Amino acid sequence: MAAIGFQNFPINTNLAPGVYFDVDATNANAGTAPQRTLVIGQMLASVTATAGVPFLVTSYAAARTAGGAGSMLSLMLQQYRKSDPTGEVWCLPVSDNGSGTNASIAVTISGTSTAAGTLNLYVCGTNVQVGVASGATAATVATATAAAINALIDLPVTAAASTGTVTITARHKGIVAGDIDARINFSGTPAGESTPAGLTVSVGSLSAGTGEPTLSFANLGDTVYDYIITPYGDSTSLAATTALLNDVSGRWSWQTKLYGHCFGAKKGTSSALTTFIASYNDQHLSLLGINDTPVPVYLVAADYGAVCANSLRVDPATPLQNVVMNIPAPPRASRFLLSERNTLYGVGMGATRANDAGQVILDRSVTTYTTNAAGAKDTSYRDTETLATLQFCIRSLDSMLGTKFARKKLLADGTQVPGGSNFVTAQSVKAEIIAWYRARALEGVVQNPDTFARNVQAQNIGQGRVAVMLPIDVANQLRVLGISVQFIKS
Template identity: 45%
Template structure:
């Protein structure tokens, strides 16, 4: 029998008596921290350093880091409303040097004839203003500006127009394209919430528009180094920003590549009609990006992005393979009934790279089918290999489990060819021994519901010593990932007559 191999105790030791060495290679059951990252803009009043990631210490911290009413602060608030436990970091971005702020307006064209409450929603936040018949349209405009000024968490500023005193000019605090998605509307809560425009009061709303140039995200993403971030809330849907994220997470050269093995997925949202969403969706093809399509919700798309990311993080940390359908969102406000997509519309979106959601009777929004934007292979042919987010999450889990096994058990092993006589306790391993460990690990993952078909897997598993480099082991790992129950199809064959049975 060969000698037992010790990690540290030397062979030439002569001093008596007892010496103990420790080998943790069979004890590792550690779990990797699955961090979330929020990518969004800050204000000049924020304390954060643009492009420098930092850990989140709560919503109040986000308001200090990003500035009150900043995209970063509002995204963090939405994230924490859904995930109060997980580790979260920020990646603060400054407004682009050439960016232009979005703007809109409200023009009061007639004064009220009765007392009432003006219920204005700005980015989904309610601004209430009591108006009376004694107030002129200009006075109402002035009062509304003052009321908006008392709400520092709004993503806009307000001022009475320099030319038209009955008009309130609304300007996004953060410059860039994202400000165009700030919704302005009256009476979102409807009559059941007691919201209606006061009698006689007439208001003309000009939607937010004119925001130009998103910040450059590529350099900021590079500053993340080798820190892992599994869930990324991404505020931007312009092609340059999406391309930067695609490159950052790339399977060939980015975080999913063999040389980085950091993984992660990004989540965002896009506002538009069915036609606009399908037109946009087919332009994307990225297995690491998911885009939720919606129309009519007063909630900004970048806030919804944070809401989605938090929902995914909570579910995936508990079980990466469990389907995300019916997982509720905490902040997204439901679109009006007339602006919700029908079943056929949602099915169309799911074939064009756009994820869908459902709305419960109480207005709660929930994920329906969260997919990636991956649609075609390198030849331009339809390919659903990476369609589902759960596939990517499960791949991450399985690959990390394998890495943990290999780096824990085989970090300092000598490699011998199959057939070599290896006794227990020595620092020698053969491809056959590694293969047995991989099969056992696969069976454990099968029992835990991450993979399936262990017998078929074992038949196809190949572990061999590289013919050109004898210090290298090559593995063909034919994993069969667990599936998700998404469709339950039933044919009801009914009858009104009880069939007779023979006695």
């Protein structure tokens, strides 16, 4: 019997003369799994998308058509593309909760303008400018303001004027979809913004929406989605994503092998966020906390997920820190101090900071996992990069082993394995794994390959089964440089 193995050619039984070639690609596979993003968002009624059925998005125009102009879904996709312009993106459209209500906020205008000017009303972060003539009444300005808002069909709101009041209403029902914001002269004097003389403009309190949609992931099937972006921050919705990704029966389970990570966002003060995050403990969920930004929280989630996906797709171990985001910075008084950010990282919430140019910077991304099953403090899954690195390593090793050993015979340890043969031993499998690990170490994804080689185990446990123990040492991220400045005066 030939020692060299063939995939298809029956060298021992073919009697016809000739030269025969059996092409074998088991040593040539260098492919990588697709790293898709799934954006979850609400769609408007009477659009082309089907609720609960994911679809590939090739452009913002396609998302706009599918979800509707001004829909949460289309706006999240538009925001996502600002930070990840080339990644493969799918959308999961969700219908409004029929029992929910729409959020609204009232802007009250009083007085009569005594000079011409421009009203700068920021609606969900967009500056809606309204020209005001001298002598314009409050009712006239309110009507013009409502018309200007409605002319911007990609805003997530509509507006109606009554005497001197503009009522701004969310297009969607629900709590998160109702995160609408209205501010006067947000950019202030440096941007030349001021209320026209003679007018007074005040913004009322938000009348919050109610009723979040029910999430269903039944139609995701076995399609791989590495980065899942949820707009929702309620316990029911987050429980659904936890169930989707869990280690026992979800996408991280041994039998499913789909993996993935969920990204979301939450608005609030550091104190409120600390209280909120205490209810969550999921290594497959990373939430970004931010306070008082004028854009809806679902756009923060979309941008956060995009920034992380764009970085992790290139290198899963590169730190998710010091990355510029594409959302407006909160007012200076609302930005988190270092002490507040430090507290948030310890309890499982990511955070941002802002530079002098007003850019929002992702300061650190962490998962919500903080304690183990016994309730003890556990930092093993703190960093989002750790899960991304493990996912990369598992996928890479799975591809290598599945390609090289897909049709091999397993013999006892100690059997000599000639090159090109179609049989292996547990120790030859181990040797391939060590070589794979050394290659990953050269990429800077894992470390200490010699220690790995000494400790990795592969055991032939009979009946064609090999049990392997992988002591993977993932790369760390450079977080802190502590420098003692010991100066002298001579």
